[in-house]
Amino acid sequence: MNNKLFKFSYTIVIFVLALLLSISAVSAAESFGPKPLEPQLSSDGNTLYNAIPAVVLRMDMNPPPDQERIPARFDMLTLPETATATFSITYVANGGTDLWGKTCATFPEEAKASFNAAAALWGSLLQSSVPIAINACWSNLSESGILGYSGGGARFRNFTGAPLTNTWYSVSLANALHGSDLKSSGFDMHITYNSNFTWYYGTDGLTPKGKVDLMSVVLHEIAHGLNFSGSLLNSNGTGSWGNSTGYPNIYDTFMKDGAGKLLIDTGVYANPSAALGRALTSNNIWFHGAKAMAANSGQRVKVYAPSTWSSGSSYSHLDYDTFKGGENRLMVYAISSGLSTHDPGPVTLGIFKDMGWPDAVECKATLNESLLLHIPNLSYIETSSFWADLVYEFNLNYPKSILFRLKNYNIIKNPSFPCAASTLSADFKIHIPDVLFPDGTTHLWVDLEYYPSLSTAENSYFVVKQFGAVSD
Numbered sequence: 001m002n003n004k005l006f007k008f009s010y011t012i013v014i015f016v017l018a019l020l021l022s023i024s025a026v027s028a029a030e031s032f033g034p035k036p037l038e039p040q041l042s043s044d045g046n047t048l049y050n051a052i053p054a055v056v057l058r059m060d061m062n063p064p065p066d067q068e069r070i071p072a073r074f075d076m077l078t079l080p081e082t083a084t085a086t087f088s089i090t091y092v093a094n095g096g097t098d099l100w101g102k103t104c105a106t107f108p109e110e111a112k113a114s115f116n117a118a119a120a121l122w123g124s125l126l127q128s129s130v131p132i133a134i135n136a137c138w139s140n141l142s143e144s145g146i147l148g149y150s151g152g153g154a155r156f157r158n159f160t161g162a163p164l165t166n167t168w169y170s171v172s173l174a175n176a177l178h179g180s181d182l183k184s185s186g187f188d189m190h191i192t193y194n195s196n197f198t199w200y201y202g203t204d205g206l207t208p209k210g211k212v213d214l215m216s217v218v219l220h221e222i223a224h225g226l227n228f229s230g231s232l233l234n235s236n237g238t239g240s241w242g243n244s245t246g247y248p249n250i251y252d253t254f255m256k257d258g259a260g261k262l263l264i265d266t267g268v269y270a271n272p273s274a275a276l277g278r279a280l281t282s283n284n285i286w287f288h289g290a291k292a293m294a295a296n297s298g299q300r301v302k303v304y305a306p307s308t309w310s311s312g313s314s315y316s317h318l319d320y321d322t323f324k325g326g327e328n329r330l331m332v333y334a335i336s337s338g339l340s341t342h343d344p345g346p347v348t349l350g351i352f353k354d355m356g357w358p359d360a361v362e363c364k365a366t367l368n369e370s371l372l373l374h375i376p377n378l379s380y381i382e383t384s385s386f387w388a389d390l391v392y393e394f395n396l397n398y399p400k401s402i403l404f405r406l407k408n409y410n411i412i413k414n415p416s417f418p419c420a421a422s423t424l425s426a427d428f429k430i431h432i433p434d435v436l437f438p439d440g441t442t443h444l445w446v447d448l449e450y451y452p453s454l455s456t457a458e459n460s461y462f463v464v465k466q467f468g469a470v471s472d
């Protein structure tokens with residue numbers, strides 16, 4: 001028997017980019033990006049404004065050899081139809097300023113297209129009913145080596161829908177869990193890019209040498225705004241967390257030292273303390289979420305914690321040496337030029353799921369050995385535009401899993417779409433051609449279209465509209 005998995009989720013993020021600078025042998029710490037904004041606690045204590053730190057993505061001047069581009073898992077041409085979360089991107093007009101006071105120039109149309117594509121890709125990976133608002137600035141940054149930066153969004157705690165009490169969630173994640181917009185105004189994240197840098201604006205992943213793939217960088221920064229960052233800091237050797245509120249960020253709650261002790265366990269590490277500061281520069285910090293670990297061969301996930309604290313890089317990235325060369329490289333602290341990374345990889349997606357990003361539309365269905373596909377009863381779908389995408393991972397060890405992805409925009413946007421209410425009674429036959437590839441790496445895919453005129457109260461029928469076999 002085979003399994004189909006529905007996957008949906010959604011997102012928000014924040015970041016900073018900087019060129020890799022040589023580390024001064026005498027400095028105890030390094031810092032990139034604008035001066036951090038001071039977090040402000042609301043009068044009721046449940047909102048922390050300007051709480052999301054600026055996180056940096058730097059240029060990798062010594063990248064691992066023989067890296068291959070990582071394509072998006074979706075057909076970019078159909079992405080708008082697959083969105084499970086939407087982004088509202090405001091490009092600051094020429095002469096305006098960003099959150100930190102930098103003057104913005106006209107955002108190039110080509111760069112907008114790249115930015116939009118990255119947002120749309122996240123919108124197909126994650127799920128939220130609340131549009132994610134980004135303020136984007138294109139600026140002639142005077143600071144040398146800075147590719148760009150982002151941050152500045154709010155964090156919320158103790159809202160309806162929060163999985164954990166007294167725990168901070170970035171606004172994008174909080175909104176996704178809450179089901180409506182918790183913020184009264186403003187943006188979920190602010191992102192500024194350096195107009196002086198040599199960017200590649202294409203979304204095809206064919207980034208030439210010497211250029212930085214903007215879409216990859218936007219994907220990275222959006223991930224930070226989706227809560228891929230925490231509150232732990234090292235200030236002149238003293239470690240602390242919680243932005244003086246006493247409450248951790250959801251990201252912090254999974255972080256352990258090499259001995260398996262929680263970094264936010266004040267019985268182990270006082271807050272603040274030099275001991276915590278040492279832990280944060282121990283090169284021995286690990287994310288212990290179950291789903292991220294499952295995506296990492298069952299192993300804890302190493303987090304970037306170099307011996308010199310690097311503000312904007314340390315703690316809020318995957319470990320460079322561990323992940324720089326593989327499918328999870330998007331969230332290491334540095335990016336190579338001439339290379340594209342258009343998928344976050346399973347570990348990062350696992351981290352998001354561990355932190356609570358809704359996974360409401362993950363459904364399972366089965367494919368039996370006579371290739372009868374059972375699709376959930378979709379009789380309550382009211383639109384004829386529904387269609388589905390199906391991926392059959394075929395190899396000689398039949399049966400194999402199936403990925404079945406709802407692509408109807410309206411259905412996907414509705415967070416109440418309940419997989420649990422679906423049934424697997426709607427038998428219908430799909431002829432899947434017997435395409436065998438000897439190496440077992442071939443994917444066979446089928447596009448299906450819903451024909452409401454053929455539906456009954458009990459069953460929904462799908463007709464194969466097109467199909468094909470694609471060799472990896």
Ligand SMILES: [Zn+2]
Pocket residue numbers: 015016055056057220224316317332333
């Ligand atoms: Zn980053």
